[in-house]
Amino acid sequence: MTTIASMIAAAAICVSLVLTLYRLITGPDATDRVLALDTLAINAIGLVVLFGIVFGTMMYFEVSLLLAMVGFVTTVGFCKFLLRGNVIE
Amino acid sequence: MNAIAELTVAALILIGAFFILVGSIGLVKLPDTMRRLHGPTKATTLGIGSLLIASMLYFLTQHGQISFHELLITLFLFLTAPVSANMIAKAHILRSKEERSRLPPTGRKVDWATLEGAPHRGD
Numbered sequence: 001m002t003t004i005a006s007m008i009a010a011a012a013i014c015v016s017l018v019l020t021l022y023r024l025i026t027g028p029d030a031t032d033r034v035l036a037l038d039t040l041a042i043n044a045i046g047l048v049v050l051f052g053i054v055f056g057t058m059m060y061f062e063v064s065l066l067l068a069m070v071g072f073v074t075t076v077g078f079c080k081f082l083l084r085g086n087v088i089e
Numbered sequence: 090m091n092a093i094a095e096l097t098v099a100a101l102i103l104i105g106a107f108f109i110l111v112g113s114i115g116l117v118k119l120p121d122t123m124r125r126l127h128g129p130t131k132a133t134t135l136g137i138g139s140l141l142i143a144s145m146l147y148f149l150t151q152h153g154q155i156s157f158h159e160l161l162i163t164l165f166l167f168l169t170a171p172v173s174a175n176m177i178a179k180a181h182i183l184r185s186k187e188e189r190s191r192l193p194p195t196g197r198k199v200d201w202a203t204l205e206g207a208p209h210r211g212d
Contacts, residue, residue: 002147005099009106009140016113016132023116023125031122031181038173039116039129042137045162046109049140053102053147061158068162072169079176083183 006054013047034078041071094150101143108136122181123188126174133170138163179203 020043024036045064052060077087108131115128141159148156182188182203192201 001095001099002102005102009102012106012110016110019113019117029122029181029184031177031184032125034180035122035125035129035177036116038177039113039132042129042133042166043109043113045166046105046132046137046140049137049144049159049162050102050106053098053144056151058148058156058158061156061162065158065162065165068165068169072165072173075173076176079173079180082180083176 002053006050009050010047010054013043013050017043017047030082031079034075034082037078038071038075041067041074045071091150094146098143098147098150101139101146105136105138105140105143108132108139112136122185123178126178130170130174133166137166 020036020040027033045067048060048064080087112129112132119125141163145159
């Protein structure tokens with residue numbers, strides 16, 4: 001039962017990745033693109049956690065934690081760049 | 090007992106995937122940036138939250154080991170999501186002239202703190 005649920009969930013997350021990519025490409029403003037990148041990182045974390053359940057290994061948690069940190073830092077860096085024109089002043 | 094645990098894990102996985110999908114649909118369908126900020130928060134909190142609970146429950150029932158990595162990820166995401174949303178909203182207000190003109194007057198001499206030290210842009 002978990003296998004079927006995981007397959008459906010993986011399909012749903014892949015569809016949401018495609019939707020996020022659409023917003024990333026056609027975002028009217030740069031802030032929309034930053035928001036889409038942030039959401040892309042969140043969806044990737046969900047997919048990695050799902051893979052951890054499917055393969056029954058706990059190795060993937062480090063990957064998802066790392067993805068969460070990198071996603072946050074890139075979002076803050078991009079916003080800082082849009083706000084000030086510079087990341088580290 | 091095992092069947093109940095498996096059912097719960099499957100239900101939590103489906104709920105998490107549903108909310109992640111809802112967040113991305115909101116990101117695509119909602120009309121402007123301030124409203125688009127609202128969509129992916131569902132994916133961050135409810136979607137990732139229930140997927141992580143499902144993962145915890147799965148490893149507890151199938152392998153008999155409690156893992157606290159998920160709590161770490163949840164804590165990190167819940168701490169950083171408001172910060173990044175605030176940064177994106179701030180960048181959007183500073184970048185769009187239309188959004189800035191829509192801000193109500195503060196009623197004091199100083200302007201909105203968000204606009205303080207804003208560089209002049211040709212927008």
